[in-house]
Amino acid sequence: MQAINFKPIGVIHSSFKSVDNMPIQPVGAKNVKAVIELYHEFEEGLKDLDGFSHITLIYYLHKVVDFKLQVMPFLDIETHGIFATRSPLRPNAIGLSTVKLIKIENNFLYIENADMLDGTPLLDIKPFFAQFDNRENSKSGWLDRRWKEKNRKLISDDRFK
Amino acid sequence: MQAINFKPIGVIHSSFKSVDNMPIQPVGAKNVKAVIELYHEFEEGLKDLDGFSHITLIYYLHKVVDFKLQVMPFLDIETHGIFATRSPLRPNAIGLSTVKLIKIENNFLYIENADMLDGTPLLDIKPFFAQFDNRENSKSGWLDRRWKEKNRKLISDDRFK
Numbered sequence: 601m602q603a604i605n606f607k608p609i610g611v612i613h614s615s616f617k618s619v620d621n622m623p624i625q626p627v628g629a630k631n632v633k634a635v636i637e638l639y640h641e642f643e644e645g646l647k648d649l650d651g652f653s654h655i656t657l658i659y660y661l662h663k664v665v666d667f668k669l670q671v672m673p674f675l676d677i678e679t680h681g682i683f684a685t686r687s688p689l690r691p692n693a694i695g696l697s698t699v700k701l702i703k704i705e706n707n708f709l710y711i712e713n714a715d716m717l718d719g720t721p722l723l724d725i726k727p728f729f730a731q732f733d734n735r736e737n738s739k740s741g742w743l744d745r746r747w748k749e750k751n752r753k754l755i756s757d758d759r760f761k
Numbered sequence: 762m763q764a765i766n767f768k769p770i771g772v773i774h775s776s777f778k779s780v781d782n783m784p785i786q787p788v789g790a791k792n793v794k795a796v797i798e799l800y801h802e803f804e805e806g807l808k809d810l811d812g813f814s815h816i817t818l819i820y821y822l823h824k825v826v827d828f829k830l831q832v833m834p835f836l837d838i839e840t841h842g843i844f845a846t847r848s849p850l851r852p853n854a855i856g857l858s859t860v861k862l863i864k865i866e867n868n869f870l871y872i873e874n875a876d877m878l879d880g881t882p883l884l885d886i887k888p889f890f891a892q893f894d895n896r897e898n899s900k901s902g903w904l905d906r907r908w909k910e911k912n913r914k915l916i917s918d919d920r921f922k
Contacts, residue, residue, distance in 0.1 A: 604821050604882065605764045606853040625893045642852060644830040647842030651902020655844075658819065658855055660765050669806040681808030683816075683886040686893070691803060692767040692884045694819055696857075698896060721765065723853045725844040729901045731908060732786045732847070733894070735859060740890045741812020747892060 628754025634714035789915025
């Protein structure tokens, strides 16, 4: 299997300096602000992005050093296959978050609901489009079951450190 | 900027051998079936994924040889910044599709609404969860405007060949 090489197109500046007490998913990061610094050479690629209220970020989980095929995710007390969770300990440490786009100034994008670590290398920005990206009537196995419990929390603990 | 290396975790088998007449996004690929062959070494990571009706695939757009910062996407006749489109000609050739998961047999995943080329290297599988992934009240600039037009088409032409 040949390696596939990507290069960061920018870096995400956020207030999360370590994985302690990180929010879980953008839904756990309501109103949390961050700034994307897109490298100057890509700035021209932002044309018309300001018409979008949400963008989907694909990024490198740069603090992850190894992967596990089965994990006990923050939201559960049972183990699941890594591909049935959003845990960062994935074979390819790729993160995916849809965030609110507040404004763009030159090569800086101001975002909200940001659940990334400070210094996260950005790989791609995709415009969110409900007709492409929302799904109705989806079923989500163990996540559906856990989500209904009252005392679920959307803050990390130290299990992935 | 240092390169980031990923390795394929599997390969997507589909009926699309070239980009001619490819569907645009899973929404343009209704009922189109495909099979994911996850490499054996990762099979253990599928535990409990069968409870999910939808999965989000992150993959390498392996036929893309170069990128453009501004493109005229299939759905429009004006140019937009690459990050305001879902065009494959991105600085990092990363594809993102949420597809229906029909069944899992050992290391094979049978999917529907698949808009990928045959032989596409798979990088990650994330379970779709409406509470994490759906967004209400989103605005999508030029895409909102074009989507309302009656004669939009969801099939590719040759402009990205």
